[in-house]
Amino acid sequence: MNLKVIHIGSLVKAKAEELRISPERITNFLNCTEDEIEAMYEQEYMDTDKLLRWSKLLRYDFFRIYTGHLILYAPPSKTDRVIKIRDSHLEFRKSIYTEEVKIFILDKIITGQMTVAEVITKYKIPKTTLYKWIKKA
Template identity: 85%
Template sequence: MNLKEIHIGSLVKTKAEELRMPPERIMNFLHCTEDEIKAMYQQEYMDTYSLLRWSKLLRYDFFRIYTGHLILYAPPCKADNMIKVRDSHLQFRKSIYTEEVKGFILDKIITKQMTVTEVITRYKIPKTTLYKWIKKV
C-alpha cells in the first residue's frame, strides 16, 4: 500500500470487492444510489462522515491509512516551535504504528533500501520498538 499518495476511493472499492459486499447492502447502508457509490470510488478524497460510514460498513478503519501517512511523512515537531496548550483534549500522537506502517518500515529494512539506523533517524521510531518488530519477523 502506498502511504504517500492516498486515493481513498480506490481503497474503499478494493475493500468492498474483497468482502464481496453486495451493492444493495452498500446502497441501503449509505442511503445512496449505485451511481453515487461509483462516484465515491473515483474520489481521491472523501469527507470524514462518508469515510466513517464506509469504515463501519466494511469493518475497516480507513482513518488509520492517514495516521500511517502522518507517522511517516509529517515533519517532526521541534519543542521551540510547539504551542503549549494547557487542558487541551486534542493531542497528536506519533506513537500509533499501524500494521501498514510496520510493514512499510520492515520492507525497507529487509530489502536493504534503508538501514536500521536510517529508519530510526528518518522516522523517529524508538530503537527498542524497531528491534521488537524485527524480532517478530
C-alpha cells in the same frame, strides 16, 4: 500499500469487493444510488462523514491509513510544541503504528533500501520499538 499517495476511493472499493458486500446493502447503508457509489470509488479524497460510514459498513478503519501517512511523512514537530500537547487533556494511545506502517518500515530494512539507523533518524521511531519489530519479523 502506498502510504505516500492515498487514493481512498480505490481502497474502499477494494475492501468492499474483498468482503463481497452487495451493492443493495451499500446503497441502503449509505442512503445513495449505485451511480453515487461508483463516483465515490473514483474519488481520491472523501468527506470524513462518508469515510466514517464506509468504515462502519466495511468494519475497517480507513482513518488509520492517514495516520500511517502522518507518521511517515509529516515534518518533525518542535520540542516546545510537544510540551503544549502534553499539557492538554488529550490522551494518546501507546501503539500508534499500524501493521501497514510496520510492514513498510521492515520492508525498507529487509530489502536494504535503508539501514536501521536511517529508519530511526528519518521516521523518528524509537530504537527499542524498531528492534522489537525486527525480532518479531
